[in-house]
Amino acid sequence: MTGHRPNLKDGLPVRRGLVETPFDRHLRPFSLAEDWMPWAGFVSARRFETVEAEYFAIRNQATLFDISPMHKYAITGRDALAVVNRLVTRNAAKLGDNRVGYTVWCDEDGSVIDDGTLFRFSETEFQLCCQEPQYSWLHDIAWGFDVTIEDQSDTIAGLALQGPTSFAVLKEAGFDGVENLKPFGIMDVASGLKISRTGFTGDLGYELWVEASKADELWDRLWPAGQNYGLRPIGGEALDMARIEAGFIAARVDFQPIHDAQRPSRGRTPFELGLDWLVDFEKGHFNGRRALLEAQRRGPRTLLVGLEIEGHKPARDAFVYHGKKKEAGHVTSALWSPTCKRNLALAELRAPYGVSVKDDLWVEIYHPKEGKWEKVMAQAKIAERPFFKNKRRSATPPGLF
Amino acid sequence: MTQYDAIVIGAGHNGLAAAATLAGAGKKVVVLEKNGDPGGMAANSTVAPGYECPAMAHLLSNLDGAEIASLGLERHGFAYAATDLPTISLSSDGKHIVSDAKGVRYADGGALAGEAEFLTLRARLIRFADQLAALKRKPPPSLSGIDWREAASLGKLALGLRRMGKEDMREFLRVLLSNSYDTILDEIDDGPLAGAFALDSVLGGHVGPRSPGTVLTLMYRLANGGAKHQPRGGMGAVMRAFEKSAKSAGAEIRYGAAVERMVLSGDRVTGVVLADGTEISGARVLSSLDPKTTMVLAGVGNFDAEMIRRARHIRTKGCTAKVNLALSAAPVFTGLSDDLHRGRILHAPSLAVMEKAFNLAKYGELPTSPILEVTIPSLADPGLVDGDGHVLSAVVQYVPYSLKQGWADDSRNALGDVVVDCLDQFAPGLKAAVTARQVLSPADIEAQTGAPGGHWHHGEMIADQMLMLRPAPGIERYALPVEGLYLCGASTHPGGDVTGIPGCNAAKAALQVKLGRAAA
Ligand SMILES: Cc1cc2nc3c(=O)[nH]c(=O)nc-3n(C[C@H](O)[C@H](O)[C@H](O)COP(=O)(O)OP(=O)(O)OC[C@H]3O[C@@H](n4cnc5c(N)ncnc54)[C@H](O)[C@@H]3O)c2cc1C
Numbered sequence: 001m002t003g004h005r006p007n008l009k010d011g012l013p014v015r016r017g018l019v020e021t022p023f024d025r026h027l028r029p030f031s032l033a034e035d036w037m038p039w040a041g042f043v044s045a046r047r048f049e050t051v052e053a054e055y056f057a058i059r060n061q062a063t064l065f066d067i068s069p070m071h072k073y074a075i076t077g078r079d080a081l082a083v084v085n086r087l088v089t090r091n092a093a094k095l096g097d098n099r100v101g102y103t104v105w106c107d108e109d110g111s112v113i114d115d116g117t118l119f120r121f122s123e124t125e126f127q128l129c130c131q132e133p134q135y136s137w138l139h140d141i142a143w144g145f146d147v148t149i150e151d152q153s154d155t156i157a158g159l160a161l162q163g164p165t166s167f168a169v170l171k172e173a174g175f176d177g178v179e180n181l182k183p184f185g186i187m188d189v190a191s192g193l194k195i196s197r198t199g200f201t202g203d204l205g206y207e208l209w210v211e212a213s214k215a216d217e218l219w220d221r222l223w224p225a226g227q228n229y230g231l232r233p234i235g236g237e238a239l240d241m242a243r244i245e246a247g248f249i250a251a252r253v254d255f256q257p258i259h260d261a262q263r264p265s266r267g268r269t270p271f272e273l274g275l276d277w278l279v280d281f282e283k284g285h286f287n288g289r290r291a292l293l294e295a296q297r298r299g300p301r302t303l304l305v306g307l308e309i310e311g312h313k314p315a316r317d318a319f320v321y322h323g324k325k326k327e328a329g330h331v332t333s334a335l336w337s338p339t340c341k342r343n344l345a346l347a348e349l350r351a352p353y354g355v356s357v358k359d360d361l362w363v364e365i366y367h368p369k370e371g372k373w374e375k376v377m378a379q380a381k382i383a384e385r386p387f388f389k390n391k392r393r394s395a396t397p398p399g400l401f
Numbered sequence: 402m403t404q405y406d407a408i409v410i411g412a413g414h415n416g417l418a419a420a421a422t423l424a425g426a427g428k429k430v431v432v433l434e435k436n437g438d439p440g441g442m443a444a445n446s447t448v449a450p451g452y453e454c455p456a457m458a459h460l461l462s463n464l465d466g467a468e469i470a471s472l473g474l475e476r477h478g479f480a481y482a483a484t485d486l487p488t489i490s491l492s493s494d495g496k497h498i499v500s501d502a503k504g505v506r507y508a509d510g511g512a513l514a515g516e517a518e519f520l521t522l523r524a525r526l527i528r529f530a531d532q533l534a535a536l537k538r539k540p541p542p543s544l545s546g547i548d549w550r551e552a553a554s555l556g557k558l559a560l561g562l563r564r565m566g567k568e569d570m571r572e573f574l575r576v577l578l579s580n581s582y583d584t585i586l587d588e589i590d591d592g593p594l595a596g597a598f599a600l601d602s603v604l605g606g607h608v609g610p611r612s613p614g615t616v617l618t619l620m621y622r623l624a625n626g627g628a629k630h631q632p633r634g635g636m637g638a639v640m641r642a643f644e645k646s647a648k649s650a651g652a653e654i655r656y657g658a659a660v661e662r663m664v665l666s667g668d669r670v671t672g673v674v675l676a677d678g679t680e681i682s683g684a685r686v687l688s689s690l691d692p693k694t695t696m697v698l699a700g701v702g703n704f705d706a707e708m709i710r711r712a713r714h715i716r717t718k719g720c721t722a723k724v725n726l727a728l729s730a731a732p733v734f735t736g737l738s739d740d741l742h743r744g745r746i747l748h749a750p751s752l753a754v755m756e757k758a759f760n761l762a763k764y765g766e767l768p769t770s771p772i773l774e775v776t777i778p779s780l781a782d783p784g785l786v787d788g789d790g791h792v793l794s795a796v797v798q799y800v801p802y803s804l805k806q807g808w809a810d811d812s813r814n815a816l817g818d819v820v821v822d823c824l825d826q827f828a829p830g831l832k833a834a835v836t837a838r839q840v841l842s843p844a845d846i847e848a849q850t851g852a853p854g855g856h857w858h859h860g861e862m863i864a865d866q867m868l869m870l871r872p873a874p875g876i877e878r879y880a881l882p883v884e885g886l887y888l889c890g891a892s893t894h895p896g897g898d899v900t901g902i903p904g905c906n907a908a909k910a911a912l913q914v915k916l917g918r919a920a921a
Contacts, residue, residue, distance in 0.1 A: 108708065137706075140706040140710050143701065143713065144697065144701035145701070145702075285668065285703045285704075290668070290705075290882055
């Protein structure tokens, strides 16, 4: 596939460099920007053309984002439910069959290792999708239990089909039954192909999980069906805008996955990420439970909050102050939201800021103006997440826009 | 159903010491032991009818006056048959070396070149060992949040080190994590004297004299000056004294009661279930088994994966076997006086030979020239044998747990032959006098005691698994994260040997913790 990329050392039997996903050959021709980024060892598009056009397609049309680089693990066997519940902080017993749940999992100190989506097909069959590699951690968690952990990162490819017309595209492609799929539902639509009503955009959307060998077949069915519905491929940057609007946090951006952190003090509990609702202390022991009980008693040391900031300069990487003077934290993600028409951010505040002291917050924004840096001190208010909400996300059957 | 305050798993001496301590504090205690007798690794066995022999452990060196007194062992029948045994290191040229508290010499009384250097080295290491003694008796200092009492005991150690003088302190820090091979051969020539001294640094471990950290292990063993004593009635009799101590304090002991799993309610242990299905409830469980086995019994799912991983990774490969002989007549070692036959007879010809023997064990082979610690306990304690015969007890170092050919009878016989042939060279006629033979491989020791790998200490005793790292970081203070659950056996600080300290310390730790109201 990559005959054009020479190996530095001739005859080296090992493949070097980034790897193409199974959809690469379909997507590559759309790349006018040639703006690529590495993602978990794969080549991934940052944008195909312009971020703006791709962003507006998410909110007005239908978009395809290649999520094949996501890490995917099958957890199957007699003790699969027990192992999954040992892993994650929420209660997988309460998740129905063929349902998907967002979750986090923690180390023994209660620090979040990663977040991701948990697919439950049955009590004995789960799949975990996440950003960070978890193969060895899953084996640590599973030791002593009767389960098999399979890394499917290379064998299952994925496409996120998101946007108001995404359902229409699926219908046009002839995927029957999708109209009944509720948010966070998952169904088998063909051999080797599953569709879940999930995504990072907070909009109507689906994720298609296909055996890598059947990726071409899927593309050939989907792409033509999308022609009348404005279907276009998008890169990670436009998706990132949508995910901030949707209020989702990103690993290594809004929190540091603890297994990847050199400094233990960078670990954050689910409470500190505002994910209290994901922690179920009633389900029995799970990894980090004792530390989390202690953390709950002690109260959060920091808190990740949504901010709405005056003006329209994105507060990227900005410091947050209390009373304009006292440093209170920093912004982790930010954008001017074209859809909400609000200047939005996620920020990590140090307690008591964000916890008991919530007013008089200011953000110091630096922005370049043709070779010169300017700064403004903009007032910020803690705002509810998700910032972007739309009824079409959850209507079942979904609308045909 | 009876509700106990504490259930102790295992009637090894540590389980019994824990039970005696808890019962002595007014707790209602039951000890559950899978075997029919107390003692675990320190029980007696009957090699042949009328021939009682310490099954595994045979010599006391670290059973301290404090434990003997607090458990009232003497009142319950504990006594020595012989104290301060001389150590005899056999030499193939017949020039056996004797060492005792007084010094070292040839067995024929002749003076030994290098005596002064050896005595200086030994005295220095004993001085260092004295500094560590305080650390050894107490629960290890905790890594998470040092309180002032610990700070005080660490401070005392620091002060003690300072008092030794600059030169000693520098030397202490230099050798602390060093290996016994370098430390010993820096001072004396390799040979039976060096071998005998080094044996204590490796005995019971999966380490050679060249393994890092063996000097620390040696200092640990020298904490009581390194003296070895023979208990009367074999080690099994000591165990009977531990048993009586526990019983007289009010503890109940059930034999043939193998614990199959524990019962938890929420995050608290509430009892155990035996192999026969019997359920026993108790507010605390003290397990003298190793951390991994204990956590499996309590349910892996009740511990964080990191803790399980630490427990899984504790090195527990046993490397010590036991050969016990029934003899029709007392063996006669050429060149040894009658008195010396009652000593601790070693076959440790040199550090080089020992390191080679370790190499064989590392690769799963049987020893060709066995490293031995032998006693003939019936000489000082005729009561062990009905009639005129004798029993010989041989600890065989460097016998692999994972023997390449597997541990079946032919391997056991091969090991028995190697040991008997070796001894016969030094005590001609010994082989012919053997009327019965018992060979316990590390795998057999595991099967009998439940100790993983059949390991003497239930887990390697080397620097990275000692003190606050023993048995693993986070559980160094006997308590496991499940409320009411404790470790009380050799796997915990200060490790194996017959000391009773882990059992007593664990019981004290358990008594310090107020349980939740529901548990009372
Ligand atoms: C060959 C050999 C020679 C040794 N020689 C010496 C020596 O000369 N001097 C010395 O000081 N030390 C010696 N030791 C070491 C010493 O014997 C041990 O370190 C010490 O006896 C350990 O005591 P313990 O009570 O912690 O454990 P153990 O003695 O191992 O006792 C554990 C007990 O738990 C029981 N058990 C296991 N599983 C279960 C279950 N599921 N339910 C109920 N009960 C269970 C076992 O049957 C056993 O009785 C020797 C060890 C070996 C192997």
